[in-house]
Amino acid sequence: MQTLLSIFTYLIDTVFPRECVGCGERSTILCENCMSRIPKAEQPAHSFITAIFDYRNPTIREVIWKFKYKNAQVLAKYFGEKLYEEILGELGDDLNVLGNEAFLLVPVPLHKKRLRERGYNQSELLAREIIKYDTAKIFQLASEVLTRTRATKPQAKSEKRAARFETLRGAFVTNSALVRGKHIILIDDVTTTGATLSEAHKTLLRAGALTVRAYAVAH
Ligand SMILES: [Zn+2]
Numbered sequence: 001m002q003t004l005l006s007i008f009t010y011l012i013d014t015v016f017p018r019e020c021v022g023c024g025e026r027s028t029i030l031c032e033n034c035m036s037r038i039p040k041a042e043q044p045a046h047s048f049i050t051a052i053f054d055y056r057n058p059t060i061r062e063v064i065w066k067f068k069y070k071n072a073q074v075l076a077k078y079f080g081e082k083l084y085e086e087i088l089g090e091l092g093d094d095l096n097v098l099g100n101e102a103f104l105l106v107p108v109p110l111h112k113k114r115l116r117e118r119g120y121n122q123s124e125l126l127a128r129e130i131i132k133y134d135t136a137k138i139f140q141l142a143s144e145v146l147t148r149t150r151a152t153k154p155q156a157k158s159e160k161r162a163a164r165f166e167t168l169r170g171a172f173v174t175n176s177a178l179v180r181g182k183h184i185i186l187i188d189d190v191t192t193t194g195a196t197l198s199e200a201h202k203t204l205l206r207a208g209a210l211t212v213r214a215y216a217v218a219h
Pocket residue numbers: 020021022023024025030031032033034035
């Protein structure tokens with residue numbers, strides 16, 4: 001029954017788009033106007049990470065919650081475009097220097113247990129959208145490059161920063177043959193302490209990646 005109900009809710013949401021989370025306008029889940037008013041993120045402490053929106057903003061919090069649990073596809077399109085523009089803007093000059101080398105686009109993986117629970121990896125949805133915008137074929141989707149070996153609990157608010165870094169140590173494995181000498185771009189939805197991205201960053205560099213940058217929708 002629960003499943004039937006959620007299928008029904010999903011269909012209704014798809015056929016009749018919801019109201020904007022910000023202003024209630026009945027057309028889309030987040031209208032352009034409201035999106036443009038969400039404050040930009042303060043940049044994370046780790047210089048290899050770039051984040052777009054300020055996660056303290058209630059609108060973006062609600063939208064990202066919806067991205068995790070419903071309306072994922074619609075929101076992936078929104079955020080994918082933003083990420084694409086951001087990455088391209090930042091890489092600008094480097095792209096000329098690096099020439100034809102493709103960048104590997106690596107979504108931060110979920111542990112297979114969590115993937116089963118949720119049914120999709122929201123970071124993977126973002127990466128797939130970025131690829132759609134990438135008509136110049138600068139990026140190459142490489143979801144198989146990184147694997148999560150441990151299922152960590154969702155980040156609890158009370159969790160101490162140091163404890164978080166401790167829990168994540170050794171949380172990822174990668175394949176040197178796939179990453180050696182490559183430029184890698186990690187994609188995530190939200191970064192708070194940067195612990196997850198740092199661990200992935202470290203794992204990839206250790207395996208021989210040339211450069212590793214990370215982009216998140218919010219911080
Ligand atoms: Zn709005």
